Every structure is written in C-alpha cells, then in structure tokens.
Amino acid sequence: MKALLIIGDGMADRPSKEFGGKTPLETADKPAMNHMANMGICGIMDPIAPGIQPGSDTATLALLGYNAFKVYSGRGALEALGSGMNVSDGDVGFRCNFATVNENLKVLDRRAGRIDDAEASKLAESLKKVELSSSSMEFTFKNTVQHRAALVLHGSKLSSAVSSSDPGVDGEKVSVIKPLDDSPEAKFTANILNELTQKFYEVLKKHPVNVERVKRGLPPANIVLFRGAGTIPKLKPLNEAYGIKASCIAAVPLIRGVCKVAGMQLLDVKGATGTLQTDYMAKAKAAVQALKMGDLALLHVKAPDVASHDGNFKQKIEVIEKIDHMLAYILNKIDLSETYVALTSDHTTSCTTRSHEGDPVPVAIMGPYVRRDDVEEFGERTCAKGGLLRIRGKDLMHILMNLIGRAKKFGF
Numbered sequence: 001m002k003a004l005l006i007i008g009d010g011m012a013d014r015p016s017k018e019f020g021g022k023t024p025l026e027t028a029d030k031p032a033m034n035h036m037a038n039m040g041i042c043g044i045m046d047p048i049a050p051g052i053q054p055g056s057d058t059a060t061l062a063l064l065g066y067n068a069f070k071v072y073s074g075r076g077a078l079e080a081l082g083s084g085m086n087v088s089d090g091d092v093g094f095r096c097n098f099a100t101v102n103e104n105l106k107v108l109d110r111r112a113g114r115i116d117d118a119e120a121s122k123l124a125e126s127l128k129k130v131e132l133s134s135s136s137m138e139f140t141f142k143n144t145v146q147h148r149a150a151l152v153l154h155g156s157k158l159s160s161a162v163s164s165s166d167p168g169v170d171g172e173k174v175s176v177i178k179p180l181d182d183s184p185e186a187k188f189t190a191n192i193l194n195e196l197t198q199k200f201y202e203v204l205k206k207h208p209v210n211v212e213r214v215k216r217g218l219p220p221a222n223i224v225l226f227r228g229a230g231t232i233p234k235l236k237p238l239n240e241a242y243g244i245k246a247s248c249i250a251a252v253p254l255i256r257g258v259c260k261v262a263g264m265q266l267l268d269v270k271g272a273t274g275t276l277q278t279d280y281m282a283k284a285k286a287a288v289q290a291l292k293m294g295d296l297a298l299l300h301v302k303a304p305d306v307a308s309h310d311g312n313f314k315q316k317i318e319v320i321e322k323i324d325h326m327l328a329y330i331l332n333k334i335d336l337s338e339t340y341v342a343l344t345s346d347h348t349t350s351c352t353t354r355s356h357e358g359d360p361v362p363v364a365i366m367g368p369y370v371r372r373d374d375v376e377e378f379g380e381r382t383c384a385k386g387g388l389l390r391i392r393g394k395d396l397m398h399i400l401m402n403l404i405g406r407a408k409k410f411g412f
C-alpha cells in the first residue's frame, strides 16, 4: 500500500461576507475534491493545536508526524537547506533580503525593487569573496528568488539566539544584531553578522550592477538584511520511523527544507515554481511517477496561500479549481486499489486578514479500506461532520501509516 499527501498551502479560509458568507473552497467548482470527500473519510484538523496560528514550516513538520513544539528550531536553516545549501549540525542558517538603504542605513525598500534573479546572482557572486575577521568559521551565501537569499554560518561556536537586522518596515534604520542570551556563542554570532552587514554593504554600494540600476532609476540592492536564525531540527527521518521510501514535490525552499530533514527525496519538477503560475500538471505527473517509485509522496502547492496573502478571493477560487484539475488527473492515473490519498491544507490563510489563522482545516482521506462517511463535499464546514472528527496535524501521518500497514504496534 502507498500514500499520497496533497497539501494546498493556506487553502482553508474563513467565510467572507462579500461572497455570501462562504469560503473560497465552498465557492469553487471542485468535482475531484468532492469525489474524494464523498468516497473517503473526512474531518477537520488543527495543524498544530486549536487556535495556534501555524507557519508553513511548523505546520509541515506537524503533517509529517512531528511534534513541532518540540522539534522546531527556526526557519533559516530549513530555508537554506531547501535552497540546496549545505547545513550541518552546529551551523546557523538565515533568511535574507537584498534591500535598499540610504547613506545613513535607513531602509528605503526592503525588497530592492524585487531585483531580478540574474542581477541578484551577480551580486551574490561578489559577496562570496568577502573575508571575515574570524578564521574559526566560514559562511555561504546564495540568492534564491528575486530579492530573497539565504546565509549559512558554518562553525562550532555559533548560536541561533540572535536578533534580526531587518526592521520589518521601510523608513527605519537597519537594526544592529544583538545576542538574545548571555552565551559567548550568541555574542560571537551577533558580531559576525554585524561585520557581514557592514562588509556586504561596502561591496554592494559600489557594485557595477547597482551603479547601473541607479542610472536606470531603480533602487540599488545595496544591503543584505538577515532574519529567521535557525538550526537543523533533530528528527527521526520517515524512512527510519516507518521503513518507507518517501519523496516530496514542492518548489518552495522552506517546504523542501522540511521534507529534506524528514529524510524525503526532493524531486525537481520543471515548471514547478511555487507561484500562481506554477505548472500544476507537471506536478501531478511527478506525483504519479513518485508513487510508482516509493511508498509516500507529498505534493505541495503554494498558490492558494499566495492568493490569500494578496487578499484575492476570486484568484484563490481559480487556484483551487486548478488544484482540482490536478487532483482529477492524479486520481485517474494511480491505482486506487493500493493507494490512499489525503487532501488537506497546512493552515488557514484568510483572504480578509491576509494572514495565517489558527482555525482548523478540512481533511479527506480516500483509499481501499477507509470507513467512508456521509460527507459529500470537501470544505471547512462539510468536513467537520465527517468520521475523522477533529484531529491534530501530527496525527495525520500516523493515520496514513496505519492505513498503509507501516505503523508499529505500541505495547505487546
């Protein structure tokens, strides 16, 4: 038996007054999702715990069966790992932004005009040559998408207990990074980051790419802001926990990082971008293929969360309908006599508040021996009447592993 877990990032929502008191899932035309609900067992799920607003990182850890309260150790290392960087035990990873500052280090644009990938790559290349005053450690820096980048500090005397240099809003000065505890490691790490901030600025402010940008009337990417310090969480990978071969189809570095620490194989899918324009069918085909090769595949689609953060209810409906087409293709192509398919969301993202909320999400599981219930439609309220009742995110993987015969007996 095999299992496929499909996660629509931020797909669950709150009812909208503007749209007749319905959610995007309740409004969308989604025959495949409804088929799953109809043929399967449904429920609602608190990704972390009731009322807790999950990040995509903590929620995905939970959906893979881990206790996020215990294992989560910050976002930066996961993002760096998911971007293809090496992060070892003891290393500290950071999320970074190329930004624009004036000569007083006041932030004018936290995204440096969303600089394009080609220009960001040239800047990142120059930053690799920066030398640190301490010889006991090294760093790696990589631009990812547009203004985004990741930094990893490699060494043995580092700490993730440091503040961020990102003031979070335009118009304020770059923050001095401070240690968040009294350890010498935190002090050392903060000093290194402040040194990097200064040295990166010296390189970037006179870089030819930025000189050109200013000539074209564009904001120069003349500083790098560091935030989200994190280390690699210590987890028992899924292959060890359940003896399965698992793979992940996701474009977003953060999700790829989580899946990597969980021991999943990361599949590269051409056209999968983690944006609204992602190639849904390419992802569907990759999922069908992944199920032939292993026991568990995770298929993650970022687009519903993107539409929600933009507050775009109509666009979210369109995205859900595209996911439905993708699901229909998958259900057609896989062997349903030996596959369990679970469909859910990693958290609720409200189009009204434009942020992650602590409301539960719907979940449906279809497969050969599920106890089919009376739910006929996939949605936040319909699924609440299903046979799974209300579960927590970390229960889902146990439920799937039980269904595919990979759970281990507890007790004699």
Ligand SMILES: [Zn+2]
Binding pocket: 009, 010, 055, 056, 057, 059, 305, 346, 347
């Ligand atoms: Zn998410």
